[in-house]
Amino acid sequence: MPAADKAQQPNPDRLPLNRRFCIAPMMDCSDRHSRFFLRLFSERILLYTEMVTAAAIVHGDRDRLLGFNREEHPLAVQLGGSDPELLYRAARICNDYGYDEINLNCGCPSDRVQSGSFGACLMLEPMRVADCVAALKSATAVAVTVKHRTGVDRQEGYEDFAGFAKAQIDAGAEALIVHARNAWLQGLSPKQNREIPPLKYDWVYRLKRDFPNSEIVINGGIKTMPACLEHLRHVDGAMLGREPYNNPYVLHDVDAVIFNCRARADIDRFTLLQRVYPYIEEQLGRGVPLTRMLRHLLGLFNGEPNARRWRRYLGEHAHCKGAGVEVLQRAESLLG
Numbered sequence: 001m002p003a004a005d006k007a008q009q010p011n012p013d014r015l016p017l018n019r020r021f022c023i024a025p026m027m028d029c030s031d032r033h034s035r036f037f038l039r040l041f042s043e044r045i046l047l048y049t050e051m052v053t054a055a056a057i058v059h060g061d062r063d064r065l066l067g068f069n070r071e072e073h074p075l076a077v078q079l080g081g082s083d084p085e086l087l088y089r090a091a092r093i094c095n096d097y098g099y100d101e102i103n104l105n106c107g108c109p110s111d112r113v114q115s116g117s118f119g120a121c122l123m124l125e126p127m128r129v130a131d132c133v134a135a136l137k138s139a140t141a142v143a144v145t146v147k148h149r150t151g152v153d154r155q156e157g158y159e160d161f162a163g164f165a166k167a168q169i170d171a172g173a174e175a176l177i178v179h180a181r182n183a184w185l186q187g188l189s190p191k192q193n194r195e196i197p198p199l200k201y202d203w204v205y206r207l208k209r210d211f212p213n214s215e216i217v218i219n220g221g222i223k224t225m226p227a228c229l230e231h232l233r234h235v236d237g238a239m240l241g242r243e244p245y246n247n248p249y250v251l252h253d254v255d256a257v258i259f260n261c262r263a264r265a266d267i268d269r270f271t272l273l274q275r276v277y278p279y280i281e282e283q284l285g286r287g288v289p290l291t292r293m294l295r296h297l298l299g300l301f302n303g304e305p306n307a308r309r310w311r312r313y314l315g316e317h318a319h320c321k322g323a324g325v326e327v328l329q330r331a332e333s334l335l336g
Helices: 032-039 054-059 062-066 084-097 111-115 119-124 126-139 158-171 201-210 225-231 242-246 254-258 269-285 290-294 307-317 325-333
Strands: 021-023 047-053 075-080 101-106 143-152 175-183 215-219 237-240
Touching: 021 047, 032 047, 032 269, 047 054, 047 062, 054 062, 054 075, 054 084, 062 084, 075 084, 075 143, 084 101, 084 126, 101 119, 101 126, 119 126, 119 143, 126 143, 126 158, 143 158, 158 175, 158 201, 175 201, 175 237, 201 215, 225 237, 225 254, 237 242, 269 290, 269 325, 290 325, 307 325
Parallel strands: 021 237, 047 075, 075 101, 101 143, 143 175, 175 215, 215 237
Antiparallel strands: none
C-alpha cells in the first residue's frame, strides 16, 4: 500500500473534531469506500470505521484494517476488546495512523462479540471498561470515547445506566455515545437489537442533565435532519446509522441544517456521482473490485424516477470481468 495510505499524519488545515453530527460505525457498511463517498456531503460530519478488534490490529494486517484516505478526516476508529493491555497496544498503532478519535465498543450484542467478552456484555462490568478507557487514554493524545447502550437484557434501572456512564467519565472518556436501547444478549439478532428494544431517549436526555460537563451523543432510530435538531435541544450530538447508508441523500443539507453552513448544502445527486468517479477509477487501478465500491452507492437515487432501473443495471453488470466506471455511467444514463 502506498505510504500516503499507511500512516496518515494530522492535517493542520482540517476542521476541528465536532460530534454534533456523526455517522455510526456499522459492520459490513462503514468501510473506507463508504466513508469516502459520505464525506462528499460535508467536511464537518464525524465518520467512524467499522469495529476492529484490538487483537486483529496487534496481530493482523494493519494496513488492510486501518488504512484510510486523507479526505476521510475527521475520522474515528472503533475498537473492540476488553483487555486493557491489548487495547493499549492497539491504540498506539491507531494513533500512528492518524485517527482523530478512538472509540470503545460497548454496544454490539452479536454472539461473536459476546464470545470474545466485549461489546454490549461489557456494560455488566463498568469498572473493567473504565480500566480499558484509562489504558486507551494512556496510549494516545487523541480523544477517547465510549459507545454503549442504556443497559442489557431486562435492566430497567436508570441508576445502573448512569453508574456505568459515570465510571467511564471518571476514567477520562471525552464523550459517551449512547444507543438509546437496551441490548438483548439472548434471543434477538443484531438487526432485531436495532429495532425491537424500546427507545429510551429520555434516559439519554437525563444523562446529559446529570453530567452537564460531559459530551453526550444520542444514537438509535434517528432518520431525519429535523429529528436531529430536536435531539440537539437536549444533548450535544446526534448519530445516524442505517438511514444515511441506505438513503445517503438524506445528508444533502446537513451542513445547512446542522452546522448552519452552506459550504456543500443542497448538492445534487448527479454532481455527487461525478465527484466519486475519479476515486472509483483510482481504486480500480489498485485492484479493488467495482462491486465493493458500488454497494455503497445503490441508495443514492432512492425515491427518484428510474431508481429501480439504476439499481438493476448495476446489479446485472458491475460483477462482470473488467467492469469499470463505464458501468456507472451507463446506469446513470438510465436516470434521465
